[in-house]
Amino acid sequence: MAKVLVVTSGKGGVGKTTSTAALGAGLAQMGEKVVVVDFDVGLRNLDLVMGAERRVVFDLINVVQGVAKLSQALIRDKRLENLWLLPASQTRDKDALTDEGVGRIIADLRTKFDWILCDSPAGIERGATLAMRYADEAVIVTNPEVSSVRDSDRIIGMLDSKTVKAERGERVEKHVLITRYDSARAARGEMLSIEDILEILATPLLGIIPESQDVLRASNVGSPVTLNNAASAPARAYVDAVRRLMGETVTMMVPVERKGLMNRLLGRRAA
Amino acid sequence: MMNLLRLIGGRTASAPVARERLQILLAHERGLRGQPELLGLLRAEILAVVSRHVVLDPEKVIVRMERGKHVSTLEVDIEVPTASKDRSRRLPHDC
Numbered sequence: 001m002a003k004v005l006v007v008t009s010g011k012g013g014v015g016k017t018t019s020t021a022a023l024g025a026g027l028a029q030m031g032e033k034v035v036v037v038d039f040d041v042g043l044r045n046l047d048l049v050m051g052a053e054r055r056v057v058f059d060l061i062n063v064v065q066g067v068a069k070l071s072q073a074l075i076r077d078k079r080l081e082n083l084w085l086l087p088a089s090q091t092r093d094k095d096a097l098t099d100e101g102v103g104r105i106i107a108d109l110r111t112k113f114d115w116i117l118c119d120s121p122a123g124i125e126r127g128a129t130l131a132m133r134y135a136d137e138a139v140i141v142t143n144p145e146v147s148s149v150r151d152s153d154r155i156i157g158m159l160d161s162k163t164v165k166a167e168r169g170e171r172v173e174k175h176v177l178i179t180r181y182d183s184a185r186a187a188r189g190e191m192l193s194i195e196d197i198l199e200i201l202a203t204p205l206l207g208i209i210p211e212s213q214d215v216l217r218a219s220n221v222g223s224p225v226t227l228n229n230a231a232s233a234p235a236r237a238y239v240d241a242v243r244r245l246m247g248e249t250v251t252m253m254v255p256v257e258r259k260g261l262m263n264r265l266l267g268r269r270a271a
Numbered sequence: 272m273m274n275l276l277r278l279i280g281g282r283t284a285s286a287p288v289a290r291e292r293l294q295i296l297l298a299h300e301r302g303l304r305g306q307p308e309l310l311g312l313l314r315a316e317i318l319a320v321v322s323r324h325v326v327l328d329p330e331k332v333i334v335r336m337e338r339g340k341h342v343s344t345l346e347v348d349i350e351v352p353t354a355s356k357d358r359s360r361r362l363p364h365d366c
Binding site: 145146149150153154157186188189190191192193196200 | 283284285286287289290292293294296297300301304
């Protein structure tokens, strides 16, 4: 049975696109057939993070409007043969995305893939509500920071009321993914702790992605962080999160950077 | 101990403050969910009632809600034009 998973947050810049790419690639590496769908119409970026920006011909809106077939718009990843991308449009006409049109595409994708990952735009407007509309599961990306936690709470409320599942009286399975976490700062009481966030949001934890330079390095070269440097701390954290999505029980821990000897001696971060 | 930490760290832990502020705010916001336009609705109805008796500038009606841990207050600030100005702008049914 195909699963539709929305990666959402309310707040912008918390790591939705990075997480969609990393989780999508991670699931594909486990042998699942995966499509990552960019819902950020007008501001598409998933293609860039996936390194497929030069291969986009047709997009989500073209398929909704019947200009292109789904098979024409899907872009197969060059590194993983069971990973696909459905890009968003760069045109600014957000109204081109209709509830009915999105429903049709999601139903079609369900017949072709094991996982459909929807990368939500920021905000709580139409784009974000359509991205979550047909979801079975949701990953709420949250930074350990007050405004991000507040927006996550708002999004959780929407997942419980505005999705097709919620309207049917069912529940969207929700998971919190904490990104940009800095254990040392949390230990010093300078950053909300994992316990604080989970207690406030009352939603189970999918994973803790540590703040890391590897994330920027991966997006610079257009590769999901799980593929770019599998040994890095964020990659290992994303792989743990993927295994939890697949139903495995994995002990929750924050992976740490493996520093080189010189860096350790000089006490500086890996550059 | 806290003083010692403060001496070493040079500042106090801010995370507990963040946590408390969020808890108070979200408790309130969750209560408002489902009636998202409460303030707008109150403003429109208060405006309708008051303007039945006094001529008002709708721009000068401010409805504000302050949230506290135990008590929340609703503040309604209506600026009523002075009598001289008021006479010339009275509505027909008020005369």
